[in-house]
Amino acid sequence: MNRAATACLSLSLVISGLLTSGVAHADEDFGNGKGDVKEEGGGDKTGIYAAAQVKYTGAVTKSGGSGNVSSADVNWDPPPCWYAPAYGAKEFKKKMSGEIKDAKNTPGMAGHAGAAINELQRHYEDDYGWTDTPGYKDYNVEKDGEGMFWAGVENPNEPDALKRMSCSDIPFWVDNGEPPPPQYEEAITPEMLAALAYQHMELPGTKVTLAPEGTTKVNLPTWAWLDKAVFDDVKATAAINVPGFNLEATTTATPKSLTLNPGTKDATTIPADGECPIVDGKIGEPYAKGKADKTPPCGIIYRRSSGGDTYPLKASLTWEITWQGTGQANPVGMPNGTIEAVQDITVEEIQSINR
Template identity: 65%
Template sequence: MTEARRPLVTIAALALALALSPLVLTGPAHAATGVGTGTGAGTEQSAGSGDKSIYAAASIQYSGAVTKDGSAGNMTSSDVNWTPPPCWYAPYLGAKDFKKKMSGQIESAKNTPGMGGTAGAAVGEMQRHYEDGYGWTDTPGYKDYNVDKDGEGMFWAAVENPDEPDVLKRSSCNDLPFWVENGDTPPARYEEALSPEILAALAYQRMQLPDTKVTLAPEATTKVNLPTWAWLDKAVFNEVQATAAINVPGFNIRATTTAKPVSLKLEPGTADAETFPASGECVFNADGSIGQPYAKGDAGKTPPCGIRYLHSSGDGVFKLRATITWKISWTGTGNTGGDLPDGTFGTTQDVSVREIQAVVR
């Protein structure tokens, strides 16, 4: 049965999020086990009976330079309008196991006090959708949860990115779980369905970059009006890669995000300073290094990358900030790929600046 419009679909999705919350998966940039633990799952999960037939959404597996604790990485996008995906749709359960979970939760929701009125009607609409084939123009219904097709596909459900604002999650990924045949891709209307590009963005978010502490000469303590040389060793700043992949029956994709360092920006920590070059942007040399190490006899020269402090830091220190800009690209399954916004990552270090003392006779 197909209807022309979905009068309660938004309410139904809301009811799903509030009353049937275990189906809205959460976790640190990966799909969960189906019970909202956020700990991730393997490609198989044991059912209560002991048979391994519940194919919960496989966790997104990360490799390369990624954070170890599942938290967001340390790179900031240079494009203020770009953010990692707040949520996405991912393979969740096979038909029989989806029926077991969904039908149980629908019954629980129907028996929950206060689930009358519009919310109760929305739950009833969902029940008709999955049991009686009640659908809409762009969303077909299902007869008995598609159990006659068990093993031929999976229901997909929403996964929330815990590192992104709730307001973005609420405005996206609010459709009910939907069926996808093995080997097929979700319909085009599900723009947030898991794809190589989404995996690339998640790898971007979790990418771990090297510390940007620069070598200084003089080291830590310098003098007013004395050029301070700054440089970074070429061995430290090679390309950094992070890979995200998912592997479930009938659906296997991956993406590798690559960050290539392109420039270093020095911010002295005070307006009373000059940078070399004047822009503060030190470009990478052909060998991958930045700047030039100070050598004996260079005291009278201007460093290709460095700072001159014009005033003393007194009893305190100046917070020198060194920020690397990284050029980001990605490649993925099916010869996909492209660019993501440049990323930046910086750290600060203390610099003490002293006055040069002179004896007057």
């Protein structure tokens, strides 16, 4: 490892090991010199890494947790972390100076940590830097209001701790209106915000209306349909808005089809693949008197009794997902999303009288 890489690693270890706040979560407050901004449903934590929060609006969870939509692409994931604008120069200097002073006075931190702390101070105070990590004069206070220091943000809904903490570079300066340096590939983008909106999206439930409802008969067609209210588009927006930096993306979900899994091999789905498409703005057709001898456009025929138990009928509603955002005028496709619901179905034998 060369000297620059070693020095960068030392600074990263100092910040992650000595500063009590650690890398920010997306639900923490952040400072921008103009007051605090809180994510919807977020907490009240602050710290040196308390980076710009993502604010969610629309059909999203209120608690900051993941929504109820699952990606149909098992290889698709929202970003585990990202870099975002965190502090104005004067506020960053105030925060850094206080944290470094506290770190120096922490019991057991003298000696081996001292040199790295001094490098950290030199980096932001005395223009001590490297080829792709330039230093700063007095925390860039002369440029206060002309840009912001960016820092790493953890996605609290990412289960892999190593992925969450992978945006571990020390804070860096970005002028207003300028892109972050190219080496920061995880810098926040509209597409990343769209993925976060997708992750937080709450879609309406998928309870299927059945006829007969709850209890049906062997070889009797069970009609299935969804209430038309389910078919409205659902929108969720994720945005970061701080002085000199505004980025947002809106993710839109549009219902596409309903897939029925009868919960037993002894059943026939209608259509044969179990996927009921949207036709004329609806899925399936409500049962009405006089249709007993007709085949439903969406439904199930159970071929065997549930034997006093029930079959778990699983209904999966597939949604087409697109996004639009800053710099992206036309909708861009994302992996389809699905939500599932299970309903217990009792299947009885048809009783007949022998004469």
